[in-house]
Amino acid sequence: xxxxxxxxxxxxxxxxxxxxxxxxxxxxxxxxxxxxxxxxxxxxxxxxxxxxxxxxxxxxxxxxxxxxxxxxxxx
Amino acid sequence: xxxxxxxxxxxxxxxxxxxxxxxxxxxxxxxxxxxxxxxxxxxxxxxxxxxxxxxxxxxxxxxxxxxxxxxxxxxxxxxxxxxxxxxxxxxxxxxxxxxxxxxxxxxxxxxxxxxxxxxxxxxxxxxxxxxxxxxxxxxxxxxxxxxxxxxxxxxxxxxxxxxxxxxxxxxxxxxxxxxxxxxxxxxxxxxxxxxxxxxxxxxxxxxxxxxxxxxxxxxxxxxxxxxxxxxxxxxxxxxxxxxxxxxxxxxxxxxxxxxxxxxxxxxxxxxxxxxxxxxxxxxxxxxxxxxxxxxxxxxxxxxxxxxxxxxxxxxxxxxxxxxxxxxxxxxxxxxxxxxxxxxxxxxxxxxxxxxxxxxxxxxxxxxxxxxxxxxxxxxxxxxxxxxxxxxxxxxxxxxxxxxxxxxxxxxxxxxxxxxxxxxxxxxxxxxxxxxxxxxxxxxxxxxxxxxxxxxxxxxxxxxxxxxxxxxxxxxxxxxxxxxxxxxxxxxxxxxxxxxxxxxxxxxxxxxxxxxxxxxxxxxxxxxxxxxxxxxx
Numbered sequence: 001x002x003x004x005x006x007x008x009x010x011x012x013x014x015x016x017x018x019x020x021x022x023x024x025x026x027x028x029x030x031x032x033x034x035x036x037x038x039x040x041x042x043x044x045x046x047x048x049x050x051x052x053x054x055x056x057x058x059x060x061x062x063x064x065x066x067x068x069x070x071x072x073x074x075x
Numbered sequence: 076x077x078x079x080x081x082x083x084x085x086x087x088x089x090x091x092x093x094x095x096x097x098x099x100x101x102x103x104x105x106x107x108x109x110x111x112x113x114x115x116x117x118x119x120x121x122x123x124x125x126x127x128x129x130x131x132x133x134x135x136x137x138x139x140x141x142x143x144x145x146x147x148x149x150x151x152x153x154x155x156x157x158x159x160x161x162x163x164x165x166x167x168x169x170x171x172x173x174x175x176x177x178x179x180x181x182x183x184x185x186x187x188x189x190x191x192x193x194x195x196x197x198x199x200x201x202x203x204x205x206x207x208x209x210x211x212x213x214x215x216x217x218x219x220x221x222x223x224x225x226x227x228x229x230x231x232x233x234x235x236x237x238x239x240x241x242x243x244x245x246x247x248x249x250x251x252x253x254x255x256x257x258x259x260x261x262x263x264x265x266x267x268x269x270x271x272x273x274x275x276x277x278x279x280x281x282x283x284x285x286x287x288x289x290x291x292x293x294x295x296x297x298x299x300x301x302x303x304x305x306x307x308x309x310x311x312x313x314x315x316x317x318x319x320x321x322x323x324x325x326x327x328x329x330x331x332x333x334x335x336x337x338x339x340x341x342x343x344x345x346x347x348x349x350x351x352x353x354x355x356x357x358x359x360x361x362x363x364x365x366x367x368x369x370x371x372x373x374x375x376x377x378x379x380x381x382x383x384x385x386x387x388x389x390x391x392x393x394x395x396x397x398x399x400x401x402x403x404x405x406x407x408x409x410x411x412x413x414x415x416x417x418x419x420x421x422x423x424x425x426x427x428x429x430x431x432x433x434x435x436x437x438x439x440x441x442x443x444x445x446x447x448x449x450x451x452x453x454x455x456x457x458x459x460x461x462x463x464x465x466x467x468x469x470x471x472x473x474x475x476x477x478x479x480x481x482x483x484x485x486x487x488x489x490x491x492x493x494x495x496x497x498x499x500x501x502x503x504x505x506x507x508x509x510x511x512x513x514x515x516x517x518x519x520x521x522x523x524x525x526x527x528x529x530x531x532x533x534x535x536x537x538x539x540x541x542x543x544x545x546x547x548x549x550x551x552x553x554x555x556x557x558x559x560x561x562x563x564x565x566x567x568x569x570x571x572x573x574x575x576x577x578x579x580x581x582x583x584x585x586x587x588x589x590x591x592x593x594x595x596x597x598x599x600x601x602x603x604x605x606x607x608x609x610x611x
Contacts, residue, residue: 043091046088046244056234061233
């Protein structure tokens with residue numbers, strides 16, 4: 001995984017969840033991040049869409065559960 | 076200010092989109108209960124604004140699929156109406172009904188008894204009727220967003236099934252902008268004056284070179300772009316915005332266009348002032364501001380020339396200077412979409428607004444007359460007639476507008492909303508006095524306002540439009556205020572002057588009218604008192 005994509009994914013999650021940057025790292029996921037709840041997840045997906053001007057498919061929204069998943073979708 | 080955000084779907088992303096407003100999200104799908112139940116969070120006094128952004132398809136329920144009546148929509152409208160009437164102190168914002176383009180009846184939808192297009196229209200009709208009845212309800216037109224940006228870009232099926240979020244990120248940005256714009260318009264924060272260039276702005280080409288018939292202004296091609304732009308300007312002028320020309324041209328060339336070019340849709344009398352000369356525009360604009368008695372912070376400047384725009388931005392940074400469109404075919408669309416709602420957004424248009432240019436022009440005629448008469452002779456010459464109404468419900472919008480917009484001759488500069496005014500009018504402890512003015516040059520409409528606290532015998536608000544300052548109309552208003560206080564058994568009347576950056580002109584008003592200074596407060600405000608015994 002490219003570092004820049006991971007870094008961008010972290011930025012997206014930090015902005016969407018409105019948490020301190022240090023709270024999110026490459027291994028952060030829905031499982032280990034309290035602010036990343038179901039509502040938080042929608043914010044993360046919306047922030048991704050806003051940044052790339054592209055709509056996510058339902059399958060992607062459901063399957064994405066971590067910073068690494070998100071980074072994998074970055075074009 | 077604290078907003079409560081309500082919906083029947085998930086609109087959580089609006090909370091951050093509406094920053095820096097403080098927005099509290101309501102519980103999921105709590106819109107109907109929040110609006111209906113008496114002790115709901117929406118009723119709490121800490122909530123100043125209730126923002127109700129709902130999805131029409133979902134609210135329609137089975138009716139959207141042709142299965143019966145839209146019961147929830149009626150429940151919502153009932154609840155909304157009752158909430159607005161129970162809470163005149165709160166501003167309620169709601170979108171219009173706007174159904175997605177899915178039509179189960181396909182081509183039959185237009186004529187079928189279960190037509191959802193017709194249903195949507197009738198729901199909106201009722202919503203608008205409520206907004207007309209309750210001035211604290213602000214409705215914005217959601218259909219405009221779909222028409223302009225397209226449903227596919229605004230509705231997200233994936234987000235909908237994943238988390239009950241109906242809209243895309245783009246739509247949340249647009250919704251936030253619509254809500255902000257509607258609130259600003261409702262609070263009457265629009266600018267007042269539009270300064271316009273002529274060559275390549277109101278018409279194509281340079282009149283000094285091409286002559287009054289050579290410029291591009293007419294029915295075809297480029298010429299029509301300018302004509303349509305003029306048409307929109309005329310529409311804006313009818314909403315009470317003053318148009319002013321600031322152009323580097325020979326005055327005689329410009330006169331010729333007005334007199335001889337029949338395609339010139341805007342006439343000389345549509346402009347509050349015409350400055351066509353070779354002086355810097357900054358100078359012309361300052362002079363016009365003085366002549367109109369208006370601050371330049373309420374001006375907007377449109378000019379195709381980037382050098383002129385830069386000069387205004389540099390020397391008069393308070394003036395709004397939008398960029399000019401690159402392509403002439405977009406002139407009208409640019410103006411209507413990007414200039415009007417941003418700088419001249421209005422939520423209500425009063426009779427005074429419609430006649431504004433005429434009033435300002437008459438004012439300049441009066442100024443010219445003033446140069447040749449002494450004050451009393453001049454006032455006698457004007458043939459002034461004043462009429463004062465007390466606690467009239469019909470004046471609420473205009474009265475609120477005056478408290479929001481009058482800066483100069485305003486003794487206390489207290490800003491009130493329509494809802495505040497409604498409370499004063501209904502309360503026996505307050506009186507709202509509205510003064511109408513006319514003279515032989517024209518009808519100025521409502522130009523003076525006083526709000527009295529009859530419990531204390533005190534003048535809470537006293538203001539007059541800068542258009543009539545210096546014509547002693549304020550004396551009529553003060554006499555009436557004194558009369559009302561005396562009627563309540565007071566032997567003295569209390570006045571207050573709260574200095575602001577702009578109301579210096581009113582500083583000596585109470586002393587000039589026989590009031591005695593009682594207290595000079597540490598914050599700069601001054602309390603005055605005047606005995607009003609029977610001999611007065």
